[in-house]
Amino acid sequence: MKYDAETFLMETLKIPTVNGKDDERALAVFLRDFLKDCGVSAVVQEIDSKRANVIGVLEGKSKETVIWNGHLDTVPYGKMGEWKTEPSVPIKKNGCIYARGASDMKSGLAAMAYVLGTMKKKGYVPSHTIYFCGTCDEEKDGLGAKQLLEYQMLGEPALLLIGEPTGLRPGTVQKGCIWLQLKIQGRTSHGAYPEQGVNAVEYGIRIFQDLKECLKKYNHEILGEPTCQITMAEGGIAPNMTPDMAEFMLDIRVIPGITTLMVSEWTQEIIDKYKAETDGQLKAEVHIKNDRQAIEIDSTNPWLKKLQWELELKGLPKERTGINYFTDASILAKGIPNTPVLLFGPGQPEMAHKPNEYVEIEKYLQYITVLSRLF
Incomplete structure (x- = not known):
């Protein structure tokens, strides 16, 4: 040899x-x-x-x-x-x-x-x-x-x-890996009157936090809990304006028993909750950019x-x-x-x-x- x-x-x-x-x-x-x-x-x-x-x-x-x-x-x-x-x-x-x-x-x-x-x-x-x-x-x-x-x-x-x-x-x-992209659309307003707008950045963060709580309910004897973090974020128009658009990328590491379908359904349920809260003024798109089981x-x-x-x-x-x-x-x-x-x-x-x-x-x-x- x-x-x-x-x-x-x-x-x-x-x-x-x-x-x-x-x-x-x-x-x-x-x-x-x-x-x-x-x-x-x-x-x-x-x-x-x-x-x-x-x-x-x-x-x-x-x-x-x-x-x-x-x-x-x-x-x-x-x-x-x-x-x-x-x-x-x-x-x-x-x-x-x-x-x-x-x-x-x-x-x-x-x-x-x-x-x-x-x-x-x-x-x-x-x-x-x-x-x-x-x-x-x-x-x-x-x-x-x-x-x-x-x-x-x-x-x-x-x-x-x-x-x-x-x-x-x-x-x-x-662990599996899901890259979940959120595209949030809200409504702009003057920064002095935030109640007149729908803050796309804030609602994007709320959606992320709620999804993270869903994931925390699961655990694996070797891997521990799944993880979820914001790895990319973009949004805002000016310092004195409520942002009406925002985009987030979430890096989600899942354990056996959690599927991409489950994560997608949880995310949609959370979005639907906030749509109802804003009388339908909040809109959101969910895109799966990476799907590793x-x-x-x-x-x-x-x-x-x-x-x-x-x-x-x-x-x-x-x-x-x-x-x-x-x-x-x-x-x-x-x-x-x-x-x-x-x-x-x-x-x-x-x-x-x-x-x-x-x-x-x-x-x-x-x-x-x-x-x-x-x-």
């Missing part, structure tokens, strides 16, 4: 894939060529000139399939002055590798590709046919995951394994139990964990229903999207061992 595990991760991190800026396709080609050199059947699934997926297939003893998924792209570097190293150049230091994408999630991605290639090189035939799917554009619109669902050979997988950073703990649940695997699932067993054998924590951010699992699980999803990766979730991002080399190597044994 051309690379050892560490070197392979370093080479993966050397290919910049900042979403919207760099050529994600370059990493897809690199991973395809590595897999093909190992004898694995692999293709690049083109999307556009800068975006592509990579799909590798290792035939198993049965026709049952499992999917290993990781994303190719990273977020931007942020403020360069906050980095102690060059984010586009991986550096080994104090038992860690520092670079953008080290935790989120090129360490999980590289490990999956490396394990698949190693299996083929050693002539090992897994019990299930394994599809390694590296997807682009996860950090924005999920174009890669959506395109992957067009690939007709995935079948009905027995498991979807996502290599997102979980610190080597079994991730059994992730929450994901959870049953605590008795055999794949989860097997993973926990392997972690225990290695002396690693087997307690379940959850993640608050969305992943490609929310797209893939919707397109491949009834497929259990496990989140499991070597990166540290708290390092995602931060300066001085790193992955511990030991955890990366332990992940490779556990992944190899699991399949």
